[in-house]
Every structure is written in structure tokens, then in C-alpha cells.
Amino acid sequence: MMVESKGWDWNNVAEDEKGIWLEPAVESYYFVDRWTKKGYKKFLDLGCGMGRHSIQFAKAGFEVNAFDLMDEAVNSTMKWAEKEGLSITGKTGDMLALPYEDSSMDCIFCRNVIQHSDTEGVNKAISEIYRVLKKGGECYFTLASKSTHGFKATDWPLLDKNTKICKTPGPEYDVPHYFADYDDIFELCKAFKIEKIYHVENYYEQFGHGHSSFHYHVIIEK
Numbered sequence: 001m002m003v004e005s006k007g008w009d010w011n012n013v014a015e016d017e018k019g020i021w022l023e024p025a026v027e028s029y030y031f032v033d034r035w036t037k038k039g040y041k042k043f044l045d046l047g048c049g050m051g052r053h054s055i056q057f058a059k060a061g062f063e064v065n066a067f068d069l070m071d072e073a074v075n076s077t078m079k080w081a082e083k084e085g086l087s088i089t090g091k092t093g094d095m096l097a098l099p100y101e102d103s104s105m106d107c108i109f110c111r112n113v114i115q116h117s118d119t120e121g122v123n124k125a126i127s128e129i130y131r132v133l134k135k136g137g138e139c140y141f142t143l144a145s146k147s148t149h150g151f152k153a154t155d156w157p158l159l160d161k162n163t164k165i166c167k168t169p170g171p172e173y174d175v176p177h178y179f180a181d182y183d184d185i186f187e188l189c190k191a192f193k194i195e196k197i198y199h200v201e202n203y204y205e206q207f208g209h210g211h212s213s214f215h216y217h218v219i220i221e222k
């Protein structure tokens with residue numbers, strides 16, 4: 001049985017971490033460039049959070065659809081767009097049943113989102129991405145790696161062989177986390193052409209000491 005979807009509790013983000021969610025991630029600049037050059041227009045920010053990438057892509061001229069499980073996330077994105085005078089279409093819903101037509105998006109940006117389910121849910125989210133992308137369209141997504149600390153954490157209960165429940169206090173408390181390796185990604189993406197996979201380490205400080213996390217960054221084409 002698939003685990004019940006649980007989004008981020010955005011009201012529980014620590015004060016000194018709020019700024020992170022308002023600046024585009026470093027990788028996103030590459031995708032503005034890559035997808036502008038490909039002539040893509042219809043853009044889906046799958047799991048938009050506070051809206052940092054929706055705003056960035058709208059400013060770059062894309063037709064932006066901002067989507068998240070949490071009303072707070074979509075509302076924050078829409079308020080920010082209004083302040084900037086940008087036109088964005090916002091929708092609340094679950095990545096397991098995307099409320100978009102077949103073959104309706106040129107490109108899908110999905111950073112640290114589909115990992116928030118179990119093995120069955122991640123497979124379902126990838127099949128929804130396939131359905132919604134146009135032929136020749138691309139998706140950038142990230143997945144937490146089995147090399148990262150959460151997968152090794154002994155106080156995070158195991159749900160299936162790839163999935164644990166986060167027990168770190170904060171916005172992700174009780175949110176499921178799926179962890180991948182290369183073989184998992186090849187299997188998940190077998191309907192797509194895999195363009196690139198990067199295995200990236202991020203260093204950051206939290207709770208007064210340094211941590212690092214590993215994620216796969218994947219570009220796939222339908």
C-alpha cells in the first residue's frame with residue numbers, strides 16, 4: 001500500500017533557514033538557460049514550496065504553473081507573483097495524480113519533492129511526470145541518495161527497503177523520504193531517455209554543527 005502523502009509544514013521552518021527558500025537553487029540558473037534555448041514555454045514547478053523557482057522562471061518569460069500539496073506553499077507563491085506583477089497559475093494537489101492534461105508541459109522542475117513518498121509513490125509520481133510532459137519535453141528532478149545521513153539514521157523508521165520516515169524536528173517531521181542509488185534511478189526512468197545524472201554532496205550547518213547530504217540530480221527527456 002502506498003504511504004499517505006504528507007507535505008512540508010512551512011510554518012515550522014527555523015527563522016534563520018527561511019532565506020534559503022527565497023533564493024533560487026544554484027542549478028536552476030542552468031535550467032533557465034537550457035530550456036530557453038530549447039524554446040520551451042510551458043513550465044511546471046512541481047512542489048513549488050515558497051515559490052523561488054516559479055518566480056525565477058516567470059521572470060525569464062516561461063508560462064509558469066506552480067503546484068504543491070500544501071495551500072501555504074501555493075498561496076505564498078501566488079502572493080509573491082502578485083507583488084512582482086507576474087502572471088502564474090497556481091494549483092494545490094498531489095503529485096500522485098497531477099491535475100494537468102496529458103502532454104501539456106514542455107518542462108518540469110521538481111527539486112527535492114518526489115522523494116517525499118515511498119517506492120510505490122515515487123514510481124507513480126514519475127509516471128505522472130511522463131503523462132504530463134510533451135514528447136521531447138524534459139524534467140529535472142532530484143532524489144535523496146542512499147549515501148546520505150537520513151538513510152543511515154537509526155531513529156528513522158523503515159517503511160520499505162528504500163523509504164524512511166523523517167524524525168528530525170522541523171518542517172519535514174514525519175514526512176516519508178525515499179532514498180535511491182543508480183540502479184533505482186535507471187529502473188524508475190526506464191520510459192525516458194536519461195540525459196544526465198549528477199551525484200552531488202551539499203555541506204551545510206544545522207543544530208550548531210556541520211552536515212552533508214547527497215542527492216542525485218537527474219535530467220530526463222520524454
Ligand SMILES: C[S@@+](CC[C@H](N)C(=O)[O-])C[C@H]1O[C@@H](n2cnc3c(N)ncnc32)[C@H](O)[C@@H]1O
Pocket residue numbers: 005006007008021025046047048049050051052053067068069070073093094095096110111112113116
Ligand atoms: C523540500 S521542499 C522543496 C520546495 C521547492 N521545490 C524548492 O526547491 O524551493 C518540498 C516541497 O514538496 C511538497 N510536496 C511534498 N509531497 C508532495 C506531494 N505528494 N505532492 C505535491 N507536493 C508535495 C512539499 O509540500 C514542499 O513544498
